[in-house]
Amino acid sequence: MKSETMKQPVLWYEIRGSLYLNISDRCTLVCQFCPKTHGDPQVHQYNLALQKQPKSQEVIASLPDLSQYQEVVFCGFGEPTLRLKPLIEIARYCKEQGVKTRLNTDGLGCLVHKRNIIPELSEVIDTVSVSLNAQNEAIYKRHCHPQLSNAYSAVKEFIKHSVGAFKAVRVTAIDGLAGVDIKECKKIAENLGAEFVCRYLDKVG
Numbered sequence: 001m002k003s004e005t006m007k008q009p010v011l012w013y014e015i016r017g018s019l020y021l022n023i024s025d026r027c028t029l030v031c032q033f034c035p036k037t038h039g040d041p042q043v044h045q046y047n048l049a050l051q052k053q054p055k056s057q058e059v060i061a062s063l064p065d066l067s068q069y070q071e072v073v074f075c076g077f078g079e080p081t082l083r084l085k086p087l088i089e090i091a092r093y094c095k096e097q098g099v100k101t102r103l104n105t106d107g108l109g110c111l112v113h114k115r116n117i118i119p120e121l122s123e124v125i126d127t128v129s130v131s132l133n134a135q136n137e138a139i140y141k142r143h144c145h146p147q148l149s150n151a152y153s154a155v156k157e158f159i160k161h162s163v164g165a166f167k168a169v170r171v172t173a174i175d176g177l178a179g180v181d182i183k184e185c186k187k188i189a190e191n192l193g194a195e196f197v198c199r200y201l202d203k204v205g
């Protein structure tokens, strides 16, 4: 799988000793900084354009020996929580293999599913990394174009309820986007009890 080219979409890929799982290519955001928004399905050398939404068993059957990885990361080219059932089934399998799990999320899972999904996620996910992306709703809308109402508030609620539920909660924003105040984003994250991690424009993974 390491040598897959752009012609073959991948269900998983490796970055610096971690295994990234690509289980969804759908989002309720249309982030202006995302390669997908610009029609580019490539992350590093991998083609993440899924031809169909893979079933749990299909993903699990494709996985390599997980003991060689420091972490399995649900990330891919869409929002993993939009596929909640397979996400949980695959994460449970990974935990049974003794590997740590991380979910990279837009933090909108509770809003989308209209219920608190954090308890079921926290049974199988160790670390959650939430994209806050902005210090206020106006800047969030400018860069992320949410399709759902009250998305920015929902992200902050998700962070608040994640703290204490998961072993670690990271909050991210991207330095280099117009109007994004990284210091303010960090303050929001820390006030909610989470760790802040700054990302940089055009650096993926």
Ligand code: SF4
Pocket: 026, 027, 028, 029, 030, 031, 033, 034, 035, 036, 037, 076, 077, 078, 079, 106
């Ligand atoms: S939520 Fe993630 S995958 Fe979806 S458009 Fe935004 S950056 Fe891209």
